[in-house]
Amino acid sequence: MKIERYKREHDHSYTLGATLTFELMRLRPDLALRVFICSDTQMTDSTKELISLCEESNIPVEKNNKAFNILSPKGNCYVIGMFKKEKQKIKEGNHLMFVNPSDAGNMGTILRTATGFGYKDIAIITPAVDVYDPKTVRASMGALFHVRVEYFESIEEYRERFDSNNRYAFMLTSSRDMEEVKAVSPYTLIYGNEATGLPEEYASFCKTVIIPHSKEIDSLNLPMAAGISMYKFSRSV
């Protein structure tokens, strides 16, 4: 198998770093394909533990410095996992929905926070960032292996399956303070693109809400708005 820089069309992706690769082997050994170890890695207890996890699951461990030059040219990464991507389907229940999110690091932070507050099912409306981008996988700190992410081509495609979810759309044009809203399960919290927010039409089929903030900033950043509202709604059920 040739090692190439990650591309969206590949059927596999990478966990860059020892901790992240450990999470892969611990949570989803069924997805793991191979583990690369840099020849100058020190054989610490945690490296040995990782290798024994790989042995248990019959995952080959290779010393392969070339893989590091290709996949982590900036260095400071001594273990890399290769894993197969999985086409997932979200389940019924409370959902998060991101419409055209574009930043890989932001999406990783969002997956980590979602896992922290118990949101397991994440709908993404395309065009959108690839959650299997190694930057997202890394920023998620392994949370990607705890959630289900499903891509939809349109809101209509999503509504065909989940139209009974109550929809709460975060929009700066809303006049409804999030604090005054009690989300009724099953619900979907909906967030727009980092730069452009949600299209106005979402107001016609969602209850719009806002997290009030001072006029001195234009908006909260996307992971922050998502994290604060996930916290709020996960606590007020």
Next chain:
Amino acid sequence: MKIERYKREHDHSYTLGATLTFELMRLRPDLALRVFICSDTQMTDSTKELISLCEESNIPVEKNNKAFNILSPKGNCYVIGMFKKEKQKIKEGNHLMFVNPSDAGNMGTILRTATGFGYKDIAIITPAVDVYDPKTVRASMGALFHVRVEYFESIEEYRERFDSNNRYAFMLTSSRDMEEVKAVSPYTLIYGNEATGLPEEYASFCKTVIIPHSKEIDSLNLPMAAGISMYKFSRSV
């Protein structure tokens, strides 16, 4: 004046980008030194408005492509402001405190969120990231020009001036759910380093609190923990 890549010891820093430079000229023209415009910038209305703001404040505007090669080698930046750094003192009132924060982007996101929730006075215990790092300035989206940031060499130095503030320390070892705490003003919300958190000793002179999250993640990331708690405490006064 020679243009060099930003270093901490410089007495000036940079706003990389048109929107950010606009914020500088709008909010703190007294700090502005010069504005550089890339020769292939289009003269849009907002560029013209920026130039007229500079003229009003007698700030020289220069076409200088060399500045862009040095300060923004990756490109996609057509306007740069140069401004003088200011040694600030925080005022009495509610504070945020960050103990040894290390990530420039995180600190910018924190300043943006702090501005959004009305926290204007930010104490940082060194060693710590430089808030004038252009990466922080950029991630703050201009919020740096709305807040006061003061560095302290130790918690003792801070307590000499602000010992009467009630201290709430965010620690993963705490068993006190943030939701059960009503912060009494004036107060200080205290957060540790991204990787190591707060030293245990903080529990001896602070009320410790935690934002409960699932065991599937080790912690929330620092801006997220700070943002969620700023939101909570700014809303519950």
